[in-house]
Amino acid sequence: MRFTSEQRLDGGVLEREFSLGEIPGVLWTPESASAPAPLILVGHPGGLRRMYPRLVARARHAVAAGFAAATIELPGGGDRPRFAVAEEARADLRRALEAGEPVPDEVVDRLVRPLVDKAVPEWRAALDALLALPGIRGPVGYSGGVIAIGLRLAVVEPRIAAALLFAGSFVPRAMVEEARQVTIPLLVLLQWDDEGNDRQLALDLFDAFGSTEKTLHANMGGHTGVPPFEGDDGNRFFARHLR
């Protein structure tokens, strides 16, 4: 892991870009802290530069509550080499959406499964590197989409102790079964009128999670309309489980 840039944001936040091999990432930490900060991994649908305004807003909110936050680019996202199998599936997905047709399950499978299989080991490698830094500690939270990546991480990565999952992206139906293996505390955010999301599948997924502590927060508005108070709710959720 190699830091490539560093800047101070107002509010006492230190932002550092890094490279983990070929994978770019960003780390946000409190500029001054008396004790190591629990880490929150910030998930997103790929394209760090495009997503930056929303990511930095979420990270600043987490740092203000005493957490460290970090994210890495997804396979095929941003400047990373195209990810052929996912690109093809994405084109098929776009065709279905533009034609106003239901998205076939096999397209979702082709899009999400290889992404999850490739991304999850990368996020785990990032965890190894991040937790070796001074000032950062586990247990770790995962916050955001892609929900299928958060779900798989929750199953396989024991350092992740709580997850706030955005139910706003496609999930292979077979992963609804995998959700039964998740046992960590969950907060699932669902945008009730999310144009690109299958509400019933999101409810089925929430139902399937094996966690005894799981909470669903459904709000009005489209995909990007999560109300600001959910940021505070998220911080309190992580404070309960990472402190």
Place this chain on the structure above:
Amino acid sequence: MRFTSEQRLDGGVLEREFSLGEIPGVLWTPESASAPAPLILVGHPGGLRRMYPRLVARARHAVAAGFAAATIELPGGGDRPRFAVAEEARADLRRALEAGEPVPDEVVDRLVRPLVDKAVPEWRAALDALLALPGIRGPVGYSGGVIAIGLRLAVVEPRIAAALLFAGSFVPRAMVEEARQVTIPLLVLLQWDDEGNDRQLALDLFDAFGSTEKTLHANMGGHTGVPPFEGDDGNRFFARHLR
């Protein structure tokens, strides 16, 4: 309105029992406050004495956050005269539940509609009396069940500015239509595995509410298993809308 008893609870809470004509009620206020406290009406399924431990816990939590809280007995509840039409419907309901049969819509109608029609004017009369007291002000919140009573109050009572509704009691299907007339901010609590509750009807009701700000919080556990952190979430919801 006539106060019938008064006691100081620890935590700086003044509890006063009152009678409003034939209707008993309880008012909880901060013992010392520099400004009038916004009022939260605490809803329940009837039987103040039986419900007292849960009601006083919710009221203390609200008072600790700077609110006043009040409740009144429901028609036919506690020591109030039996409410014949509702009693008959309740017996039919019990028979259906004990036989493990679905509860017929007409039984829910016969149970809930007269209760709502009779209770809502009483809650409004209580509001008149409570808001005339020193140290208490509007806008007012409604918190709890019976959800059908909260729903009707939200439609007809302009002093109610926000409602936290427990989706844990029966709702006549026709009131799902009435829900479209509700426009105040809502926080709806749903116990995902509530043995006595129809989850799909609760989701349909949430979908039907006309409010642009409405949030659903679903948690695990049965009817009485609402997790403690929802008390804090409720206070923050009312703080956003009653202050």
